[in-house]
Amino acid sequence: ATRSGGDAVRAYAPSMGQIFMRRFQLVTQFRQALESGQVRVHYQPKVALPSRQVLGAEALVRWRHPEFGRLDPDEFVPAVEATGLVDALTSFVLEQALGRVREWLDRGLRMSAAVNLSVRNLADEDFPDRVADALRRFDVPAELLTFELTESGVMADPARALPVLRRLHALGVVLAVDDFGTGYSSLAYLRQLPVDEVKIDKSFVLGMGTDLGDMAVVRSIVELGHSLGLSVVAEGVEEDAARDQLVAMGCDVAQGYLISRPLSEERFEAWLAARTVR
Numbered sequence: 001a002t003r004s005g006g007d008a009v010r011a012y013a014p015s016m017g018q019i020f021m022r023r024f025q026l027v028t029q030f031r032q033a034l035e036s037g038q039v040r041v042h043y044q045p046k047v048a049l050p051s052r053q054v055l056g057a058e059a060l061v062r063w064r065h066p067e068f069g070r071l072d073p074d075e076f077v078p079a080v081e082a083t084g085l086v087d088a089l090t091s092f093v094l095e096q097a098l099g100r101v102r103e104w105l106d107r108g109l110r111m112s113a114a115v116n117l118s119v120r121n122l123a124d125e126d127f128p129d130r131v132a133d134a135l136r137r138f139d140v141p142a143e144l145l146t147f148e149l150t151e152s153g154v155m156a157d158p159a160r161a162l163p164v165l166r167r168l169h170a171l172g173v174v175l176a177v178d179d180f181g182t183g184y185s186s187l188a189y190l191r192q193l194p195v196d197e198v199k200i201d202k203s204f205v206l207g208m209g210t211d212l213g214d215m216a217v218v219r220s221i222v223e224l225g226h227s228l229g230l231s232v233v234a235e236g237v238e239e240d241a242a243r244d245q246l247v248a249m250g251c252d253v254a255q256g257y258l259i260s261r262p263l264s265e266e267r268f269e270a271w272l273a274a275r276t277v278r
């Protein structure tokens with residue numbers, strides 16, 4: 001990155017070449033990683049406000065890499081999204097998530113799972129059929145599956161994304177707009193989309209305690225969401241104060257470290273068990 005003190009700097013910051021090599025490595029290793037169990041799905045609970053009832057969980061992918069250690073999605077999902085491999089990622093997470101919902105149902109728990117989609121899924125006209133097929137195989141009612149999509153994912157190619165979204169919605173799957181408030185045309189386009197839920201971006205929720213502007217943004221998204229008949233979810237709820245403010249605003253659902261961090265399947269089940277005993 002520098003011309004003068006090259007070596008010293010390189011010890012801290014990887015060069016462009018190193019970053020490129022690592023991305024390349026991650027992409028070439030990804031399918032093998034999926035097949036060999038290095039890639040796992042973690043679950044973060046979503047709870048109703050103010051009751052704290054557990055409504056379900058968001059599925060968040062993790063990669064335990066033999067050389068690089070634990071990788072968070074921000075380190076490999078963008079690279080994977082740039083390739084056709086994202087289909088394999090989404091299918092993997094979808095199957096894992098539906099397996100969870102099936103198990104919960106078998107134990108008498110009606111909870112939903114939320115899966116993150118990427119732009120490519122929204123441009124894939126066969127995707128809704130594959131989802132319908134997966135729902136049938138797991139015998140899970142569509143309303144217990146949520147797909148989270150970002151505004152940029154939809155706006156990348158609205159003409160292709162809209163028919164896909166309409167077909168997913170027609171199946172009865174719940175559609176949520178993720179990271180809401182960070183895009184440009186948010187307000188105008190929300191009305192045009194067949195969505196049921198809006199997730200306030202965590203940057204606003206995290207800032208709420210110290211920044212009146214963030215507080216105002218959160219309040220107006222709750223009001224806007226409700227005026228459009230949507231369920232409003234706040235993510236990044238880390239503190240009691242934020243939770244109390246969200247309750248006062250009438251926000252419907254909370255997700256964040258205050259409730260729980262994303263947990264492995266086993267630890268999520270333990271968390272759930274400890275909670276239902278109480």
Ligand code: C2E
Nearest residue numbers: 060061072073074077093116117118236237238256257262
């Ligand atoms: P996201 O969909 O916005 O997911 C929420 C992120 O916020 C998660 O990061 C979660 O661990 C983190 N988070 C949750 N509660 C709190 C909190 O109280 N405070 C703070 N500071 N952070 C909190 P994670 O798991 O690292 O995921 C990052 C992003 O990677 C996700 O953002 C999502 O866009 C993407 N991603 C994760 N799993 C998948 C997947 O299976 N497929 C695709 N396409 N993308 C995924």
Ligand code: CA
Nearest residue numbers: 058116148178
């Ligand atoms: Ca999400």
Ligand code: CA
Nearest residue numbers: 178179201235
């Ligand atoms: Ca988000």
Ligand code: CA
Nearest residue numbers: 150178179201
């Ligand atoms: Ca995000």
